[in-house]
Amino acid sequence: MNLAGRLWRSTRVRLIVSFVAVALLVGVASFLVGGRLLYEAVLSEAASRVRLDLNAAREIYQSRTRSIELALSVAIAGDQVQRLLTDGDAAALKAWLDRLAREAGLDFLGLAARDGRVLARIGPGPLGGRDVDLPVVAQALAAGRPMGGTVVMDAASLAAEDPALARRAVVRPVATARADPAPEGARTEALCLAAAAPLSREGLALYGGVLLSRDKAIVDTVGQTVFKNESFAGRQLGTATIFLGDLRVSTNVRAPDGSRAIGTRASREVAEEVLGRGGVWSGRAFVAYDWQITAYEPIVDVNGQRVGMLYVGVLEAKYAGLWRQTLMVFALTTLACLVVAVGLGAYLAERITRPVNQLIAASERVARGDFSPEVGPIVRSDLGLLQRGFQEMLLALGERERRQQEESEKRLLQSEKQALVGRLAAGVAHEINNPLTGVLTFTHLLLRRGDLPAEVVHDLQTIAAQTERVRKIVKGLLDFSRQTKLEAQPSDLNPLVAAAVKLMTNQALLKGVRLHFDPQEEFPVMNLDRSQMQGVLINMIINALDATPPGGEVAVITRPGDPARRGGRQGVEILVRDTGCGIAPEHLDKLFDPFFTTKEVGQGTGLGLAVSQGVVARHGGEITVRSKPGQGSTFTIWLPEEIRSEGYDW
Secondary structure, eight states: OOHHHHHHTOHHHHHHHHHHHHHHHHHHHHHHHHHHHHHHHHHHHHHHHHHHHHHHHHHHHHHHHHHHHHHHHHHHHSSHHHHHHHHTOHHHHHHHHHHHHHHHTOSEEEEEETTSOEEEESSSSOTTSOOOOOHHHHHHHHHTSOEEEEEEEOHHHHHHHOHHHHHHHOBOOOOOTTSOOOOSSOBOOEEEEEEEEEOSSTTEEEEEEEEOTTOOHHHHHHHHHTSTTOEETTEESEEEEEEETTEEEEEOOBOTTSSBOTTOBOOHHHHIIIIITOOOEEEEEEETTEEEEEEEEEEEBTTSOEEEEEEEEEEHHHHHHHHHHHHHHHHHHHHHHHHHHHHHHHHHHHTTTOHHHHHHHHHHHHHTTOSOOOOOOOOSSHHHHHHHHHHHHHHHHHHHHHHHHHHHHHHHHHHHHHHHHHHHHHHHHHHHHHHHHHHHHHHHHHHTOSSSOHHHHHHHHHHHHHHHHHHHHHHHHHHHHSOOOOOOEEEOHHHHHHHHHHHTHHHHHHHTOEEEEEEOSOOOOEEEOHHHHHHHHHHHHHHHHHHSOTTOEEEEEEEEOOGGGGTTOOEEEEEEEEOSOOOOHHHHTTTTSTTOOOSOTTSOOSOHHHHHHHHHHHTTOEEEEEEOTTSOEEEEEEEEGGGGSTTOOO
16 A cells, blocks of 8 residues: 555544645635625725715815805994995995905905896906806895805806906816716816895895815815825825816815816716716715725705715725735734644644543633633544533634624724714814804894894894804714713602603694603602703604604603613613604614714704713613614613612712
């Protein structure tokens, strides 16, 4: 018999070869499948982050429009413009407009009549030129209040305001990979943010705005605020762009020579989805010169037409590099495991006659927390049954340990994400709060004057009310960004819930929704922060009312918690149940993410549930949700029994 035959007949060789073959098969399969899953997971995580970044970019874009509206509203609130019009001093009126434009950072500003005739404007040209053609002027005069938004201005309109604006608006399309062929000639129309505010004098409006073409303010603010101006391999990691149609007119995307990629165009598939169908694009896309993980949404003008796109994205190369590094570590680990497998096979072959000792050694390793010890090949004897039972026990223990570890990692990731977004929210909120305080203070000072006309007093009261509303939004950002200390006091749960329901009764009646409270049991006094907990309940009820059509029902229920579902812990449950539209399955895992919302743009900040979750968590409880599309939703607030104790650690 030759040497190969003699070696194959060796049990030790067979065990080693078999063990290595299995390990090689599993290792290669794991490498291929794991590598693919890892790549998809990395891209999915990147896409989720970019979608959140798009929400922040949208808020920065919209805040610029609101700042223009606010500047015009404040300007017409006083009597100076009325006095200048009465005096008929054109030079003084133009000087006042020039000063206002500089202070508000406006590119064009003027005073127009209802028919579009311009009475005064900044800029070098005479007034006898083209009349203003901004729909916001007519809208503001018709509504009797300031109006603003996105508009498209042609070259003639821009030149009438200032020839320099018309020259700045000229953008020559650049041939771009994966985009439609570049059209002949330059684009002369421009995307602008504009607003108008009606004066008390009938038929006149103050209008103004900024030109977005080649503007750096918004895109650079996004780069600094959202992406912290991070770089990767010498390139800017995160970028933002404002499109006119599919043409980049304002961007911090860089060309190979380092200049801004003005004139490059969006890829064909992105333009078809966002501009053609009005959808939101999220995922991998080719951006000018590079593949990036992107998010696009349409920009709609004041007439409801899709005129452009807002984009944010991050370099795919960073995530691809991270994937390759992880894959390399995975490959080296697999190779190392194969080497270990050879040694382990030899070791098992030598110890095949002593399975009991292996079980003892395995038991000792399990006692030290290792749930994957090797117990050796299963022998054909009664000991084999023992070995099989031991392996099944290890699998069960390992699976339980894995589930616990995954849950811990998931909670840690959520905490880190909320902490990061919280710091961003705190910075933005503090920056907004200071000018808001000034606006509100000066508004109230003006309201104390007794010589103001009734129309001006009414406008000032409107400004004060809207400023207070913005301050409440800022307070929501601050509540999310900091862990407010609980001011606990003994409280009866059912009266607290009943008070929250009573506060929302009128809102429910106005919408035609039946709102009722169903306490199933009286509970002992609990230590609660009444104000914060009532805020959580009101937020939950508001969300339920928003999701429920007229004729529907919202029920608030209190009941004892089920200890079997809480690891034996006693507690109390507060249920907010509605018969509304329900929640899509893909949104359930994101409900408590900061800035995530399914409401229309401008209808919510996406912070309510995140703040509520934080308040309940600081009480030692948790919020869960069950929902099916079309069948309503049930939010459950669980509070532990321990908060009844005076010694509970807050």
